[in-house]
Amino acid sequence: MDADRFGMLYDRYSAKVFQKCVGMTRDKDLSHDLTHDIFLKAFVGLAKFDHRSKFGTWLYSITYNYCLDHLRKTQRNRTSDVDEETGATDMAEDRYEIELLSLRADRLSTVLEALDPADRAMLLMKYQDELSIKDMMDVLVLSESAVKMRVLRARERALAKYHQLYREEP
Amino acid sequence: MSENPFKIIRSTDLPPDNLRTDVLGSVKMVMLLMRVVQLFVADPGSALFENVRILGRSASSRSGDRTPPPSDPT
Numbered sequence: 001m002d003a004d005r006f007g008m009l010y011d012r013y014s015a016k017v018f019q020k021c022v023g024m025t026r027d028k029d030l031s032h033d034l035t036h037d038i039f040l041k042a043f044v045g046l047a048k049f050d051h052r053s054k055f056g057t058w059l060y061s062i063t064y065n066y067c068l069d070h071l072r073k074t075q076r077n078r079t080s081d082v083d084e085e086t087g088a089t090d091m092a093e094d095r096y097e098i099e100l101l102s103l104r105a106d107r108l109s110t111v112l113e114a115l116d117p118a119d120r121a122m123l124l125m126k127y128q129d130e131l132s133i134k135d136m137m138d139v140l141v142l143s144e145s146a147v148k149m150r151v152l153r154a155r156e157r158a159l160a161k162y163h164q165l166y167r168e169e170p
Numbered sequence: 171m172s173e174n175p176f177k178i179i180r181s182t183d184l185p186p187d188n189l190r191t192d193v194l195g196s197v198k199m200v201m202l203l204m205r206v207v208q209l210f211v212a213d214p215g216s217a218l219f220e221n222v223r224i225l226g227r228s229a230s231s232r233s234g235d236r237t238p239p240p241s242d243p244t
Contacts, residue, residue: 002201003194003197003198003201006194006197007194010190010193010194011190014185014189014190014193015184015185017185018183018184018185019180019181019182019183022181022183023180023181028183031183032185032186032189035185035189035193036189036192036193036196039193039197040193040196040197040200043197043200044200101172101174101175101176102172103175104175105175105178105179108175108176108179109179112179123176124176127174127176128176128177128179128180
């Protein structure tokens with residue numbers, strides 16, 4: 001692929017990639033650099049794109065993983081791995097989901113900022129980008145149960161953080 | 171039901187204009203580097219084999235195309 005044709009891909013996806021980087025890092029200057037690197041990584045890896053998933057999903061996967069790697073390197077506050085083989089319980093899932101989606105937007109923003117980047121990314125993927133479990137499995141290269149468990153744990157930690165930050169509020 | 175708060179806080183920032191120039195400049199540089207690297211990592215044995223195979227195929231097709239000499243009517 002030549003640079004001009006790659007420019008067409010850039011025009012189509014750059015806003016989404018940039019916005020995803022801003023959402024994950026909360027830093028526009030850093031997102032500028034990350035977006036640059038993500039497109040370069042995509043160009044170099046283009047030959048490996050096997051068309052099993054959509055190009056957008058593949059690029060999303062690079063974006064997600066690159067941002068997360070960067071945040072892990074700089075913040076070094078990765079949460080401990082959870083037991084991913086345990087099945088997620090639907091009842092708990094529903095309860096946490098309803099509570100999370102009823103938060104005020106400004107408070108949710110503060111909570112997300114205080115969360116571990118991996119948890120933040122899981123919640124953005126699920127509730128902002130509305131990726132299906134199948135797409136999340138592709139992006140994260142995880143099993144269905146592992147994806148569900150990570151989302152559940154991210155929700156739990158987000159709500160715990162919310163109650164910690166806004167203890168006086170119901 | 172209230173609106174999904176995740177949608178409300180979604181970033182609407184657009185990438186700066188100069189980023190496109192930066193990305194495509196870097197892409198051109200990578201393309202150039204890849205071509206240079208290819209000069210050094212090319213497998214000469216394989217390349218030779220390919221050339222020989224192609225030459226061999228064209229030679230055999232030439233011989234296959236060769237029309238038989240006209241028979242002497244006398």
